[in-house]
Amino acid sequence: MYFHTTMPDEFTVTPWEVKGKVDYDKLIVQFGTQKITEELKQRMKNLVGELHVMLRRNVFFSHRDLDLVLNDYEKGKGFFLYTGRAPSLGMHIGHLIPFIFTKWLQDKFNVNLYIEITDDEKFMRNPEYTLDQTRSWAYDNILDIIAVGFNPDKTFIFQDTEYIRNMYPIAVKIAKKLTFSEVRATFGLDVSSNIGLIFYPALQIAPTMFEKKRCLIPAGIDQDPYWRLQRDIAESLGYYKAAQIHSKFLPPLTGPEGKMSSSNPETAIYLVDDPKTVERKIMKYAFSGGQPTIELHRKYGGNPEIDVPFQWLYYFFEEDDNRIKEIEEEYRSGKMLTGELKQILIDKLNSFLEEHRRRREEAKELIQVFKYDGKLAKQMWEKIHE
Amino acid sequence: MYFHTTMPDEFTVTPWEVKGKVDYDKLIVQFGTQKITEELKQRMKNLVGELHVMLRRNVFFSHRDLDLVLNDYEKGKGFFLYTGRAPSLGMHIGHLIPFIFTKWLQDKFNVNLYIEITDDEKFMRNPEYTLDQTRSWAYDNILDIIAVGFNPDKTFIFQDTEYIRNMYPIAVKIAKKLTFSEVRATFGLDVSSNIGLIFYPALQIAPTMFEKKRCLIPAGIDQDPYWRLQRDIAESLGYYKAAQIHSKFLPPLTGPEGKMSSSNPETAIYLVDDPKTVERKIMKYAFSGGQPTIELHRKYGGNPEIDVPFQWLYYFFEEDDNRIKEIEEEYRSGKMLTGELKQILIDKLNSFLEEHRRRREEAKELIQVFKYDGKLAKQMWEKIHE
Known part of the structure; x- marks a missing residue:
């Protein structure tokens, strides 16, 4: 065996x-x-x-x-x-x-x-x-x-x-x-x-x-x-x-391995997820690099390398280089708790999604332009690619 | 071996x-x-x-x-x-x-x-x-x-x-x-x-x-x-x-087996072949069911089943059922010689091709109709087949 x-x-x-x-x-x-x-x-x-x-x-x-x-x-x-x-x-x-x-x-x-x-x-x-x-x-x-x-x-x-x-x-x-x-x-x-x-x-x-x-x-x-x-x-x-x-x-x-999958809803934030859903998903599923208890966290600190909320902030959602460094240090030192870190991501995500959905409404007017009537689109419909 | x-x-x-x-x-x-x-x-x-x-x-x-x-x-x-x-x-x-x-x-x-x-x-x-x-x-x-x-x-x-x-x-x-x-x-x-x-x-x-x-x-x-x-x-x-x-x-x-091939010009009559070319090709290449000499042909007759000029006449170029029967009988009996049979096909082919080329010239005016402007063509360009 x-x-x-x-x-x-x-x-x-x-x-x-x-x-x-x-x-x-x-x-x-x-x-x-x-x-x-x-x-x-x-x-x-x-x-x-x-x-x-x-x-x-x-x-x-x-x-x-x-x-x-x-x-x-x-x-x-x-x-x-x-x-x-x-x-x-x-x-x-x-x-x-x-x-x-x-x-x-x-x-x-x-x-x-x-x-x-x-x-x-x-x-x-x-x-x-x-x-x-x-x-x-x-x-x-x-x-x-x-x-x-x-x-x-x-x-x-x-x-x-x-x-x-x-x-x-x-x-x-x-x-x-x-x-x-x-x-x-x-x-x-x-x-x-x-x-x-x-x-x-x-x-x-x-x-x-x-x-x-x-x-x-x-x-x-x-x-x-x-x-x-x-x-x-x-x-x-x-x-x-x-x-x-x-x-x-x-x-x-759900963790630092693999990539998001549409077939596992808990692994991803969808563009249609409302603020409550975003909050619930991050709080419930987001893989944390923090310690099991507040006491241990204060003592040993969190690990940003494996912490998914931190990774998401780092990849894109916190663009300010000074601020992301601050977050990293506070989290690593144990000063910032997992829940606080998650809340930062929740806020960022929700304001991003709110803005996205506003622009998505406007897009309904623009779809004709991007597909058919825009300057480049028009040229492309007249062109046969050989 | x-x-x-x-x-x-x-x-x-x-x-x-x-x-x-x-x-x-x-x-x-x-x-x-x-x-x-x-x-x-x-x-x-x-x-x-x-x-x-x-x-x-x-x-x-x-x-x-x-x-x-x-x-x-x-x-x-x-x-x-x-x-x-x-x-x-x-x-x-x-x-x-x-x-x-x-x-x-x-x-x-x-x-x-x-x-x-x-x-x-x-x-x-x-x-x-x-x-x-x-x-x-x-x-x-x-x-x-x-x-x-x-x-x-x-x-x-x-x-x-x-x-x-x-x-x-x-x-x-x-x-x-x-x-x-x-x-x-x-x-x-x-x-x-x-x-x-x-x-x-x-x-x-x-x-x-x-x-x-x-x-x-x-x-x-x-x-x-x-x-x-x-x-x-x-x-x-x-x-x-x-x-x-x-x-x-x-x-x-060139013979009763296989089918015509574009890569062997002697096996086929092209729509552009002029009367002289048609005559030369049929006389030279058309596989005959006749006998090697006139004397033997008169005695034993030809074999229409393997004779390519006869086959072409039978398939399409002599549409008259009485006439094709007559040709078959005369050829089989030896009354009609290979050269005579070939000449019948040559004449039929040349008048077919002459008419075809006349209509082909007219087609230059019609191509727009068949491809785009005709009644059915127009309907088809408006239709997406799903």
Whole structure:
């Protein structure tokens, strides 16, 4: 008889699974990406005047060809941004992180942004979903995305089932260069996969060729493998290899391992969670680095490295560098209790969500602009990508 | 040491290869289709007043659900026709056969016809072709198809790369129901196939669901396997299983086995072949059932069963039943010489081609109607198939 033991440093990161406590330095080596060095950050700061909190705190920590993107920007050639979303019923805070950072990049570099809404893929991925469902989620998710505050003149949000005509010629050119063997492992497919999912990588790659400039993709590092295929074939079609800037995973409420999951509501804060729900979830589920009793906490202090409320504040919700340092010290020393720390996060979250929902209401007026009538959107509907 | 011997009755029929002398009765058993019986022919004749020469002479000899199509027609529910073409550089006479028969069906039953031009598939199938090439062949082939004389109010000719937006929602629903395993053998694919070809069956099946009526597909019997997949899934999507009416293969000029091939110019008469070329090809290459010398021919007579010029006349070019019988008897008896028989075919072919080319010139004016502006075309551009 024997027991299978998991080594404490074991972790898995693939596009369809994140397990264990991720060692991000190891991941950079495994994936063959580049670390965002202090030099590179300084260079960005020199170009745009400041660094987003997620860059300052290394939430975005890894990249491919970001240096080349900055070269192109400095030379006046420019670049463009591309990200996307597989529509789902209800987005959570984790889903917004890349969009928030992407908005900052757009603001600072004043570049075009393309956001692909994969209503087709989502439908084909899940046996139970209907296309009507994924399209109605697409509508809802687009409102949440617009609420982030993108530039309506320079942002084009498109749904695959609507924009397919414009993308299809370039997609068949991409598809012709990728065999089933090549996409199989990367996209988690096998011979029992449906033929729509097998073709879909061509549609995910197509927007990287929307302009004859370098494309920068901000995304979780788990998405990196998808773009390796693009990098293998882009130049043979006369386009640039897609550059990427990779984020760590905002830890789930329930503990510092893995990532938030839509199927476990207690691991995430949803964008529709009302103040009471946010308070209840944080108080009940948020994994704490504090001590079991107040006495022990005062004596030994809390551990911010494993404390999820602290991590969330650090990743994004407390942007003030002095204030986050203060919180860290007070918590570590035992001066700040777990309940107090949680309350800080609750307040931050609730004011963030209140503002988000206000802007989401406004987005209902703007959806037509981002999808069809805006300056960039109009140009894109007139263009067939070859 | 041993020799591999081919049994005289061995033959192969798949969508991508026809080899040997085809035993069509055996094929009906192998493929599990139905023979077009005399009763079924009589029923068609009663409905529309006459039988096309290709039905009278059993060139169209096999079917699936043709009886159900006639039931629907009799009940006033109706049906629709669907066929297609993978564009190529230069169509030959064999390519026109299904279109000519389809035109007859449309005329007699007064039904809608959809013709899919698979510029995408052709591009992805052949490593050397560019998409610009297959689209320019599409234009040329459409002219030849229009020249056949379809009803411009009831015919919609569409190219995949142009019409994709309208087909894509139903195509992803189809794609979701077909796994790589399922399409692999049928479409001659394997893991080294590109992902575009793997998805393509969904686009070939989509037009069978353009109307909530039964779809009848006239085609060579080698195309039958493609539609078995459609028949497996159609009802689960709320549509009818596609019915088919299958033709034999017009034999290549060079002999009674296999089928015409675009890559061997001496096996086929092209629609652009001028009178001199037609004469030279028939005289030089057309496989004869005659005797080696005039004397022997007069004595023993010719064999119309293996004589290709006779077969071509019988399949289509001599529609008069009395005249073809006369030719057969004269040839079999030795009264008609090989050269005389060939001359009959040459004259028929040349007058057919002359008329075809005249109508092909007129087609340049009509292409806009069949693709975009005609009554059916307009309706189809306003419709998204779900």
